[in-house]
Amino acid sequence: MNLRIGLIQTTTGIDPLVEAEGLALRIAEAAAQGAQIIFTPEMSGLLDRDRSRAAGHVRTEANDIVLAAVRAAAAQHRVWVQLGSLALRSETSDKFVNRGFLIDPTGAVQARYAKIHLFDVALGSESWRESAAYEAGEEAVVAATPWGPLGLTICYDIRFPALHRALATAGAAMIAVPAAFTRPTGAAHWHVLLRARAIETGCWVIAAAQTGEHADGRATYGHSLVVSPWGEVRLDMGEAPGVGLIDIDLGEVAIARGKVPALEHGREFRVTAP
Structure with missing residues (x-):
């Protein structure tokens, strides 16, 4: 079965209203080129490491407003959208939640996923404690x-193979x-991790990514990828923001x-250790 997919690679900033308008335009662009399902990056509506400032949005x-805009665009252009994730207020605690959505061509939300593994790492001059x-989901x-x-x-x-294996054994053909x-992590690990997850699961792996220099001072790696079930990179969008399209089988x-x-x-199996 052939499927035309679209990927949106963005340099998301600190104003969700701007991002909502930009995503709607990109969805229209991808749909006009025949995309049947469109994938957006993590934090598609707001990327701000200043958490006190982010809290106001x-x-x-x-x-x-970003979720509403994407749902409206999906309905207007009759296209599926996998909205990578948004920063949202939790319904059960005083924290935020990093939540992704699958939206159908009527604009209805068909699935939600909250990020299970949170990014708590130290990378030399960079430190992150999500x-x-x-x-966590x-x-x-x-x-x-x-x-x-x-x-x-x-x-x-992506660094947790057991999650991807569980998805594949539950029936996933795409991840x-x-x-x-x-x-730093992108240059060292991005391509190899995505190829490994595709090879291990025999799934199509579709990775829409943030790219470039962001308004909050961070820099992201870009290189939105589509990897075949055999581990071949079929699409690499490089570092420029924009829309990529590819037909997959x-x-x-x-x-x-x-x-x-x-x-x-x-x-x-059992593990024997000293």
């Missing part, structure tokens, strides 16, 4: 689409990996898994 899901402001999600099941992840989740990778999933049926060969 973060809303609940019901009141978020868990200070965000609560607890549930992996595989969503139904007309072309097959889609597994949902967000950015740092979305929206991201805002730092430049979902039949390649069965071919790759038929060659190396690793999902079928997994076994439980």
